[in-house]
Structures are given as structure tokens and as C-alpha cells.
Amino acid sequence: MNEMTTPQEKLTIKDFTSDQEVRWCPGCGDYAILKCMQRTLPELGATRENTVFVSGIGCSSRFPYYMDTYGFHTIHGRAPAIATGVKLAKPELDVWVITGDGDGLSIGGNHLMHAIRRDVDLNILLFNNQIYGLTKGQYSPTSVVGTKTPSTPQGSVDPTLNPIAFALGSGARFVARTVDTAQKHMPDVFKRAHAFKGASFVEILQNCIVYNDAIWEEITNKKTAPDHQLLLEHGMPMIFGAERNKGIIFNAKSFALEVVTIGENGITEGDILVHDETSLQMARMLGDLGENPSEPAPMGVIYAAEADQSYVDAVRGQMVSEKGKRSLKDIIHGGQTWVVE
């Protein structure tokens, strides 16, 4: 996030929409995310000239072309590294990284890990469709075991990587999750990510209608959603379910979160855990929640640490504090010299 001068005129969704024809498959979840971003940026007070979208390669990584801001569509997996360079060179820019589950967690896992670890002030959006879309549907690191694809005709055998756990394990200080269909929820998550000074990591569950349709159905379908997603709110008890009678407790014996029903086995609302987004321990447990199909997937801000000094400020701070002490001429003349007359 950056302090920006207030834009002179009020910008609208149109101002952030580029003249390029969008080329995703009809029905792709990416459309909804794009629209949401174009709609949210004016609300953030963003300017076109100070906003940069950096992406890798994949269907999702075409995103920058459709935003009427600065955009850099780079190479597979490397967007976090390139964005780090952009930010180091021009800290005043507002830099968004767009990546996919293959781009960010497979080929680019190393760069994603280090951008998060360094806490570079980037807003990183990982579109998770659990598949390689652009290369026509091979399984990805987030695919569930047994996924049948052209490269795994008998079903994939690789264990699944959990993006939230990955981010937290990399030292993330801001972690959130939302889903492509959540047009009300997504802007709030974008705003929070944008406001966070440091690397903000957002997993966006995204539907690939062509190669992996309906994987998020339970979460997005109006009927099943209440029982399968846990909408997190800081300071509020973690209650969910169509009848809002389910909740999350911490079971000290099993040292795990547990789904309970209020009113059963003597459980009352007072027993339900209250979400504390500043608790790393809680975030780690929430990150794992939902891996078991009987558990709901936490949505919203899972973790938001206290603000810290930003990496870019620290790097540039070393230049500034040193700056002007010696000139290049001083350095060159600095060794032992002799004169030839």
C-alpha cells in the first residue's frame, strides 16, 4: 500500500478497463475477478499511473492486459521476482502480482516463497483452479489426489499443496482467501490486502470451466455454501452453517480445531473460538482447516500481523543513510595511489 495523492477526478470502473478484448473461455472464473478488480481500484483511490500489475504465465496471467494501468506479463513463475525489482526501483508504485497455482506454486514456488519471506510490499493474488489451464488441463500442485488429466490418465498421486499453509510457512504476514463468485466479499479482501504494508497473499478460488469445472462447487453453490465456508471476521466467533448452529472450537486434547454443533453435547455459543486475525497460531490451524471435506474452508482474512518496517524501505534505507558519504571519485581514489610525473 502506498500513500498516494488524491486523484483529481473520481475514477470509475471504465478508467481501469483497457481496450483489449478479453480472451478467456466464456464462463471462466477469471472474468469475475477482473471485473471485481476494475471496480475496486477506484474505491481504493488508486491511480492508473501508479498501479502496476505483474504476472507470470498461464490463463490467469493474462490479467494485466485487461487493466488500463501499467502491466508486465512476464515469464512462467517469475512474477514475484520481477515485481520485487519494480518495487525496489520505485517504492511509490502500487504493485499487484497475478499468478496461478501452477505459476506460483510449481515453477515459481521458490520466488513466491522468497517474496513472501522478505515481506516485499506486493499484493499477491494467486488464482487457484487446481489445474494448468493454459497448457490444456494437466494436474497442478494444488490438484486433489486422484485428479484425472491428460498427464495423469489413472489419476494423480502427488499429495496436494495447501497455498495458505505454504504462505504462512514462508513467513507471510498477511494471508486471506476469497472466491471468484464472491463479488461482495472479494473487494473487501482486496482492500485489506492493499492496505497491508508488506507482502499480502490472497488465494482466490477460481473455476476453470473447461478443464476442472465445479471443483469449488460446494463453496460457491448458494445451497451448500453456508455449510462449507467459514466466513471469518476479526473478533467474531467462528460460527457457520445454513442454520448458523455450527462452530469451531479448539480441542486441547487433539491439539486441533474441531467442528461442533451448538446445542449438542453441551456446546454453547460461548464455547466457540473467536477469530483473532493477529494470532499466527490460530492462522496456522485455520490454514489447515478445510483439507478434510467435513470441515468448512475459512474465507476472508486469516492472518494480518502488526505492521512492520517494509523490506523495500529497509533496503533503500541503507542507501539513503549512506548516500553522499563518498562519491565514485572518492572510491576510485580511495586505495593506495602513486603519481607518475
Next chain:
Amino acid sequence: MALEVQSLESAVVRFAGDSGDGMQLTGSQFTNSTALSGNDLATFPDFPAEIRAPVGTTFGVSAFQINFGATSIKTVGDQPDVLVAMNPAALKVNLGNLRKGGMLVLDEGSFTTRNLQKAGYADNPVEGDALDGYQVIKLDISKMTMEAVKDFGLGNKEALRCKNMWTLGLMLWMYTRKRQPVVDWLEKKFAKKPEIANANIAALNAGHAYGETSELSAHIHQYEVEPVHAEPGIYRTVTGSQALSWGIAAGGDLSGLEVMFGSYPITPASPILHTLSGMKELGIVTFQAEDEIAAICAALGASYAGALGVTSSSGPGIALKTEALGLAISTELPLVVINSQRGGPSTGLPTKTEQSDLYQAIYGRNGDAPMPVVTTRSPGDCFEVAIEACRLAVKYMTPVMLLTDGFIANAAEPWKLPDLDAIEPFPASQAKTPEGDETFNPFLRDEETLARNWGVPGVKGTEHRIGGIEKSYDTGHISYDPDNHQKMTDTRFAKIDGIAGDIPDQVVDQGEDSGTLAVVGWGSTYGPIEEAVKRARADGLSVSHIHLRYLNPFPKNLESLLKGFDKILVPEMNNGQLKTVLRDKFLLDAKPFTQISGLPFKISDLLGAIRAEIAS
């Protein structure tokens, strides 16, 4: 009565010992004192890839060679005149190269049964006749060092560590060099540990005193090497890594851009990362990335944002950077990529030198992906070449590959300090907010250079999207049109080829500009070729030396220049790469002379090749 000081035109001294014996420090301090004496010089630090190989083994031997003289010195010398061997292994590895009749200074105290065994000696060479034919000076340096430092309360091991300073003291006396610069350096280096500083100084003085007193017994001589007649000016010694780093900093100043340097440690490129990281006060951003891919990507991201991205590595790391280089070529952003070449393939010989990444630089990318390639011939030359790489990158909106090598990176030579104010600036141009009806087109090209319009984030009105997908020649938007791809490919080549019009014509370094044989070289082979050609010419042979700085594109006149010779010989520390490129570009019958040993050429070998080529 003291013996007369003998005057020498030049001398080659090689310090060799165990990796832990501090030979690199001894060599560089001897170099410093020699430079201050006004001699021309060239150095060759030759150390193993292992940080601390087992003590006493042959593969743990570390050496430092210096050639210095009263005349111009271009190479480190084929054969040492003096070999200082601190242990049996150092003797074993280096004796073969010592000039017959040369001087051998040995630390007798280290020739123990155990050390002899480790070095693979069945008999002690110091005792038999193995060293006949050399002027052998056997000294118990270990013992005399212990004696000299006994009052400083150091442990046995620490005390013995001062051995190298004792030896340095003796060698400084032998060549009438000053001790004070070494004393100053020791005091500064060990400012926090005065007892160590004082012990080392005592050892240095003791070595020096030993020379003075034993001179009377007449088995050690003192030599003098007169100062060289150099161009007037202020001088210092400089290594290739230093000069290159300073050149990059100057390139940033001259272009008016902030330098953003991304790198990942690798031998022998790391000293550039270290040097630039120590220069943050000049407004240089340095970034030690998680790998070479991230290093170039961050540099490119910075260039995209309007800075001058620079990245540096060695062969294996350059291989990792290849994909991002393609992106830099496709998006036409300025970027300087430094390759400190080392022996390959794969890990190869990390601490040895080679010129085997020329194909990689010129041809080594997917797609038709041209980029300028420049190279440097000596440590001091690195400064100018680094500036030139920055100039080309910024003016032509292109990545530029700068080839140096492990030899240049570590070697030192006297360098006349440049007048920074006298260097022509090359201010970068970045697009401003369009006025009136103007619209911004990132791929609008400068008619002369074909460089595209550099729009940078933060500027209102030049917002645009760019990437590795082919772009329309007219608008810069994504284009899959077949004719457009042809046109863009042609344009990218035309832009790079056009640089030939903006670089100096190729000059002949030595000899006539036509004749029987042209010896064409590039990079760090400059010194040996220069010397070999000089000797061949002294023998009356029709041979000229042409040394290239620009490898892609070649200077405009190069083809006609080369065609003025009957024969062309291309000596290279690779399997014949420039030879292939010359044949490719000019359909010339260029002949290779190659050496892939990880070591610099010897003048005598080159001279033999020149004679053979002329005779053939």
C-alpha cells in the same frame, strides 16, 4: 661488504603454499608494494575450488604469481624466475614450471615426514639431487617465525600463521620494495587485535632483517627493478572486479539512471556483488536474490520501472538467466548482464579461467534473439567496457552481455585513474505525459537507433501493457500476425546490427593492417597474444595482432580488415568459438588455436602456433 644490488628489467615471482598459508594475501601485498615502486605488473591468483582442502595436500595448494618490470608488462609471465614454496605440496605442484636455473625459496621446517607423505614424495627432495639446477634457498621459515613472534603471547597455530609475513618481508627486501605500506595495512586490518597486528609486523621485519644479514654470507642477492616510464597521471592497482563495478556505477551516473544490481553468489563473479554492495551510498540498489533467475528478473523489473537493471554471474548462472534474457530482448528493456566466465561445462573448473561462453552469449537463447556482446581485455579495461555496456543498453533499449573471465576478475594491474568528468554522458530518455492529442505508443521507434519508446510506471498518460508475447509493430499490443512477427524479428536484428555504426572501427593493436597473418583475439588473451606477436615481429615475421572488444555486432570495417590478410589465426581459451563466429559472419578461413586447461596462454606456445601457421 654488501654485495651490489643487481638491476633487472623484469621478474616473475610465484608464491605457493597451502590454502591456509595466506599466499593470496602475501601476493596482493607484494603487488601493492611493487605498484607503489612504480613498476608495471600483472598478477595471477591461482587458487583451488575447495575453501580449505586438507592441509598439506597437492589439491590444497594456493598460488599467486606476479610479473613486474621496468618495461610494459602484459602477461603474468610464462615461467616464474622465483618460486616460494611454503610446503612440499606447493613444491610438487609448481616446480615443473620454474625456469631452469631459477630461484627456489623453501620453508625447510615444513618438509616433515608427514607433509612429504601427503604431497606424495617418497624421498625428501631437499636432501637428494632433485633440485639440482636451481638456486635453492632452504630456510626454516616456520622456526624463525616462531622465534620472531614469541613475545606476543600467541598460540602455536596463530604464531605459525605469521609465516607468510616473514616470507613477504624477505621478498620485499630481495626486490628492494617498501615495507611501510604492508605495516599500514596490517595495522588497519587488525585494528581490533593489536597483538596479531604486532606479531605479523614483527614477522615481516624479521624476514626483512634476515635478508639484510644473510646478504653478507652471500647466498642471497638483492635486486632492483626500475620504475616504468608510464603516462603521467595518478595510478593505483585495480582488479577486474573492482574496475567493472566502478564502471557500472559510472554508467548509472552517465545515463542519469539509478542502478539496480541483482545477483546470486557464484565464483568468480561474486566480487562484483561484494564491491557494488559496498557502494550503496552512491545510490546503487543491490539485491542478493534467491537464485540467478530471480536476480535477472529483479533487475529487469527495475528496468521496467525506469532504473538501469544490472545482473552478474558466471556460466551456470547465465544459463539460468537465459529465459529472462529472452523477455528482455522481446520487451526491449535496457539491462546489463555480466558473465565472469570460468571453466565449463556444468560446474567445470570454478576457480579457473576460460572463454567458453561466447556461443552462449551470441547464440544461446530460444528464438531469434540477438543482443550486443562486448568483452574486456584486462582488469583496467573493465571500467571502460562496463560504461560502454551501459551506454548501449540505454541508448538501444536492449540487454547487453559483457564477457569477462575468472582471470581478469581476480588479476590486478596498475591503472591510471580516469577523469570522470571527461566521460561523455548518455542521458536516458523516458517518455513524458503526452500533451494535447498525442497518444503514447510504447513501440514507437527512434528512426536512427530503432530503440523503442521507454514508458515507465509512475508517469501519467503512458500506461501500457507489455510482455513476452509478440507485439504489433504499429501499436505494441499483442499480435499473432505472421507478417508482423517477421517484421518484428527483422527489426530486432536491424536494431542490434545497427550498433555497428555507433562503435569505433576496429584498429590493429600491433603491426600492419594487411599482411601474411592476423592473430585475432578477444578478452583476457590480450597480454599473451600481444607479447607473442611482438616476438614474432622481432623475428621478422609478417604478423599483426587484432584484439576485439565488440563481438556482436562486429565493427563495420572488421570484414575488410581481416580480408587483407592471407591467414587468420584465432587463439582462444575454448574449443574455437570466435573462429566459428568469424567463419559464420564473414566466410573466412579462420584457423583455431585453442587451449582448454583453465590456465592463461603461454607466450611460447602462442609463438609456436604463429610460426607454424606462417610456415604452413
